[in-house]
Amino acid sequence: MDGTILNSIAAAERVWSIWATRHGIDVAAFLPTIHGKRAIETIGQLNLPDIDLVAEAEALAQAEIDDVEGVVSIAGAAAFLAALPADRWAIVTSAPRRLALRRLQAAGLPVPPLMITGEDVSRGKPAPDCFLLAAERLGQAVGDCLVFEDAPAGIQAAEAAGARVVVVTATHMHRLETSHPMIAGYGDVTPLLDGRGRLVIAGNTLSTDGRNRV
Template sequence: MSSAATDILQLDRPFQAVLFDMDGTLLDSRAVVERVWRDWAASHGRDFAPVMAESHGRRTIDTVRAFAIAGADAEVEAKKVEAMEIADVEGIVAIAGAAELIARLPSHRWAVVTSAGRELAVRRLTAAGLPIPKNMITAEDVSQGKPEPEGYLKAARLLGTTADQCLVFEDAQAGIEAGRRAGSTVIAITAARPHSFEAACPSVLDYEHVRFELA
C-alpha cells in the first residue's frame, strides 16, 4: 500500500494527537545503527544480517536477548551497545518535512514513542536538529517493547486521549504492529528504508507527502 514519491496522502478524519517513532521515522540513523550492530555482531561471532534485521524497531535489550550469547549478561551487553550508539551520531539527519511538521503541532498534541533509551533519544534528536518533545516514551518507560502496544497506549494517556484517536508514524514492522494493536491509525514512512517496504498500512516517502488535521 505504498504511494509514489510524488503522491500526497490525504487523511480524511481528524486526530487528537500524533505519535512518532524516532529512528527511521523522524530521523535517519541507518549509518550509525549499522556500524554499531556490525561491530557488536563481529565481536560475538554472529552474522550481521540477522542481528540487524532483529534490531529494527526493537529495544536493544530485546535484540541482545534474541541472540543469547553464551556466558554473557544480556543487560551488560545492551548497555555496551547503547554506549556505542550514544557516542556515535555521525550522519544522523532529519527525515524531510519532519521539523516543519513538528513546528506546527502544539507541544501537548504530539509525542515520541521510541525503542531507544532516553539518553540516546535526546542525543539523536539533537544531532538531527529536531526539538526534544515535551512528551516522550522511551525504552525505560515500558516493560514490553514493540511489537507490544504498551508504549503507544502510554503515550496516548500521557496526552490525555486514547490510542484510537491518535495518528502514528512508524517505519518498522514491529512498530507498525504495536500501533495497530493499540488501535491507532498507522502510516509508514519509507524514506530511511534501503529497500522496498510493503507495510500492512498506508505508506508515504516522508512528511512532505502526507496531509492531516487535528481535531
C-alpha cells in the same frame, strides 16, 4: 523516532556490526533484526551463553551515543513537528532516553514535552505498551491517535494498541508489504486543527498499491 523522523541507520549499523562481529554473529543476517526494538530484547532473542543482557544493552547505548555521524532528519520532519500543537504529539521510541536526546540533537529536531522511551515500559515493541502509555499521557483514546512508524516491530505495536498507522518509507531499501498508507517524507502532509479542535493530517500519502491518496 529512528527511521520515522530521523535517519540513524548508518550509525546504528556501524555500532551493531562491531558488536555482532565480536560475538561471532553473522552481521549481514543479523542487522535487519535490530531496527525498531529495544537492544535488550534484540540481544535476548539470540540466546547467547554467559551474557549480561543489561550490561550489553547499556554498552551498546553508550556506543551509539558516541557515534552520531550521519544522523540526519527525514525530509520535512522539522517543519512538520514545528506545526504540531505541543500537547498533541509524542515521540515513542525503543531507544533509551539519553540516546534519543543525543540523536534528536544531532538531527536538529525538537524534543517534545512527552517522550516515551524503551526505559518507560517493561515490554518493548512489538508489544503495544509504549503506544498505550503515550496515548494515556496525552489524554487521548488510543483509537484517536495516529502513529508514524517505519519498522515492522513498531507497526505491529501500533496495530496491537489499536492506533491508526502511517508508514514512513524514507529509509526503506525494499518495498514493505503493508495495508497502511505510506509517506516517503513530510513535504506533502500538513497538520491542521479542524472546526472541532481535532488535529488532522491533510495531504498526499501513497496507498499500498503505490497510488497517491489524500
